[in-house]
Amino acid sequence: MLLRHAGAKAHILLLDFLAPSLLARRAASSVARPTTRRPPRTSPVSTHPAAVTSADIPALIQSLKRKSAESDHIEAFNATIASLRGALRAGDISSARKEWVNLETRGFLGLLGPSQSENFSREVAYLVAKERVSAWSDEDLAAIENIALVSAAGRAWDGLQACMLARIRKNDPDGALALYSSYLERSDQAEVMAKDSDVGKEEDEENVYGGNHPLISELPGGSESHPARYIPGRGPLVLAAIAAHASKDSFQGALHLTLTTSFKFVAFLIQELLKRLDDDSLRVKVEEYIRRLRVAKLLSQPPTFHKHVSNLANESAVAQLEDLYQSVLDGFSGPYSWLAATPEAVCPQRPVLMVPMAWGCFISGFLSCQQRALADKVWTELGERGVPPSVAIWTSLIEGYSHINAPQEALVAWKNMLAQQIKPDTKAFLAIISTLFTCRRPDEAIEKFRQFEKAKPQLESTEGNPASLIVYNAVLHGFLINDREADARALLDRLKQTGPHPDIVTYNSLLRFYGRKGSLKALAASLQSLVSDGLVGDVFTFSTILSALLKAGREDATTMVTNLMLKHGLEPNVATYTSILDQQIREEDIKSFRAAFDLLRWMETQSPLIQPNDVTYTCVLAGMYRHNWLDPKVREDCRKWIVQRMESRKIAPNRVTYHILLKGCLENPSPDGVNEAMKYYDEMRRRRFYFASDTWWVLLGGLVRRRDWKLAMQIVEDIKKSGFVPRGGLLNLILIIQTNAPRT
Incomplete structure (x- = not known):
């Protein structure tokens, strides 16, 4: 139970969840009181019908003919x-x-x-x-x-x-x-x-199945x-x-x-x-x-490509990210080539250009997954393809160094970029400033911020639409995460006086800082300042306030936040609360996790407009297994509770839910874990879910980690019977299983 792993207040959390309801519902049917009915009154028949003239008769005949x-x-x-x-x-x-x-x-x-x-x-x-x-x-x-x-x-x-x-x-x-x-x-x-x-x-309905999940x-x-x-x-x-x-x-x-x-x-x-x-x-x-x-189609759509690679990196899906990178490289050569490395190489036979952003996505993505060697391979490939690193590629490299806590390498990259006569743009300044603040090098970050302010007029003239506020917000956030509150307040005052004017992101950084400190008075003052500046809170705003109130022990926290949302014109529905709940779990600390479960329990008692759906429960499950931050025993107890709640409320898991459940069960070292996983596997087959490579990967990957070669081989046989053709990383995984499985 959460009590054993998360402190005293956790006892209230899970005991409340697992306790049966004390409120008995009245029977749905009741004996209806007999009623007496009077026979309907008949209307009198007119004794004076409208006269029909001889002129009307042909029209009536034509009407009858048309109907016939x-x-x-x-x-x-x-x-x-x-x-x-x-x-x-x-x-x-x-x-x-x-x-x-x-x-x-x-x-x-x-x-x-x-x-x-x-x-x-x-x-x-x-x-x-x-x-x-x-x-x-x-x-x-x-x-x-x-x-x-x-x-x-x-x-x-x-x-x-x-x-x-x-x-x-x-x-x-x-x-x-x-x-x-x-x-x-x-x-x-x-x-x-x-x-x-x-x-x-x-189109919108179809796009639901595209999804953002990697x-x-x-x-x-x-x-x-x-x-x-x-x-x-x-x-x-x-x-x-x-x-x-x-x-x-x-x-x-x-x-x-x-x-x-x-x-x-x-x-x-x-x-x-x-x-x-x-x-x-x-x-x-x-x-x-x-x-x-x-x-080729994915790479021809840079925004979609960027989003897809970012999702893979966020989930640390290294094998899939590496497979994608190799597939891109395959486009440069062979009888089925389609990819050009430089604009000059674009032709009817190679109509897709490997834009700088795509190179940068792979560099930043691999560094985000702590795969420095793979990022180095991408950089080497750039030189071999004759692609000069653009400011966008340098920016991705500097952003990537923040993921591996390498501020010195980021500074060297910045120096090398300037040495190649490449002028940094706003995004490049944002990358180096954010990286230095994140790596706890605030003084050097401030130095780069001063350089940005000197270059700001020229940047705004060349880039058109001013985007400088994003840099100021990053600096304010950097001050706060380095406990330099006075500097952050001074910057906020300067923005109010000279611009660019603060936006909701600016205030959310302050609210988050004071919420984490438990300073409700300062949080309330910041919220009032937000309203005074004519701004309206968003989901992150109210999630931060809810978290602070729950941590402070306010039992009326959800009611207070609901009233605040209504006051700000934000509709309190299941989607809104699911987003707030997701923000709570992403904090990845036990207090926020407890607050999320308190909110989930509260949602279940509200009107159908607010009650959790399959997306809500899936969101909680995903947060529990993201980055493996939660104690395994607590996670297993909570998984069972969520599944029980979904079953009792007759909410069927969706495809992503099953993936999370399979992964979670297979990570449970006890024999019950694999038994539960196989139960979900059979349930998916019974419900006729389509098994794509991602589902097989979750199943086989979990069994390989458990070294359950016999059961993994049975799943491989199921893949063969289904007619599915494995490729890439999945095919390699199957070969590993076939090599290690006991011979019969």
Whole structure:
């Protein structure tokens, strides 16, 4: 229990959680009191109907004729639809072709709805899969493909993908690509009629599955340089088109298609495509194409690439980060090259540029993971590729040195950058100042800050939009973490007088400082100053205040913070409180952790608008296992409690939740740990979750750490049976297991 590991107040925390409710609920059903009902009063019938003149009679007759014609029209449409489905289901292509022509000639195609499109697409996919398409006449094949195209324009894609793959099997990849081009023409026309809000909504829904978590294997699609509209579901057709290009040995065609089309590479769809390719050599080639194209697409979107690498670094996913770096290097050479090291090298065959930011991401990412040797390899690669380090690359290097507490190396890098006649920009000044403050070298940080202020006018004139406040905020934060409160207050006063004016980040630094000190009076004064300056608190503001109040023993802390949030116009809902809870856990100390659980328990007692959901519980679990800061016994007790609460509230774990639970159970050294993990594994299979490389990695990695070779080998057999094709780090892990597993 938390009591044994976290001090006296922890007893209240977990005992309150584990105690049964003392409030009995009333039964939902009750005996209804009988009621007497009076019969409805009838309305009197008019004895004076409106007069009908002879002039009205023709109009009435025409109205009746129109209704009769509409009824006949609907009946004919329904009958044709039924006949067409029956013909497709029976494999009677000749009859299906006649019924389709009937739909076209009578103008019925415009009446097809989503359900009809989906049904036709599914029937076509089944028909093409089971029949020998090579034996069909050209007329029959064209008719079936036309049905598939119209259905695909109605956002039902299975049939068209099946037709494209059938063309590839017939050794007619150009025919498959022609189908894809026809689909694009039809979908362009259909899109003009679609509502923009509808397309945007679907894009948002699809993007949920991209996620920010580095374990999620699906990489986001889209392109900054090619802002094509995004239609969810198009992926299967794009993958089929890539397979067609692979059949033609045209990597450049597949590359152009990938970079100019907005879609996602989804692991499940990739595996489904590979299963449907009969030719083993083509399957291997398509898999290699997709491996390279995924990285090319990711690197062609610098903001997305930066976010992805940052997520990997934040989770210390060294193996995945190294695999990604090697995949990028593979783009420079070989028959499937796509990457240019310098702007001069960009050409149609190498359309993607390795921008300086990308080099910097890898340098900073590896240093963040304490992998100095790998960061050195990236720096060496720069020289070998003839890439001169830009100010962005130097900035990433200096930022990285803060992660390994290397202030002297950061100063040397700064000196070398200046020696190469590279002028630092605002971000470079921010990097060196923050690094020196973080490494407890405040005097040298202040010196660099003075240099920044001298260069500030020129920086603002060359960079356009002034971004100097971020540097001042970093300096104020640096003063506070080095216990130089007086310097921080003096800087704040100067900002108020001469600018740039303080923002919410400025005040959040002060609130955090006073909250950690337990100085509620100074915290309240800073909050009042924030309001006086016309600012509104954000989630971090209220999380800091809540943490300070809970640490001070205020039992009404959540109520006080809720009232403050309402006063500042921030809606107190489950998303808001989940963000506050996440901030509490990220403090990574036992008092904040206890405060987070107090908040979680309080949320469970509130209205449905505030009650925790699967994201909330997953957030707590992720914080418990992040960086392994929490005592293992406390963590295990809390994991069991959270799972019990989710079960009692009938909240099913999501995919990320399962990953955290699997990882946590396998880190538990007792035999119960592996038993619990296998229970979650079976549960995922029972719920038909798709197992991508990240799930297999969590499972196998945990079993290898336990040296449970026998069970790990059983999971490897499950991977083989599933048809999943492992690559990269996962494949290496499987080879290690096969080498160490006992022979049977």
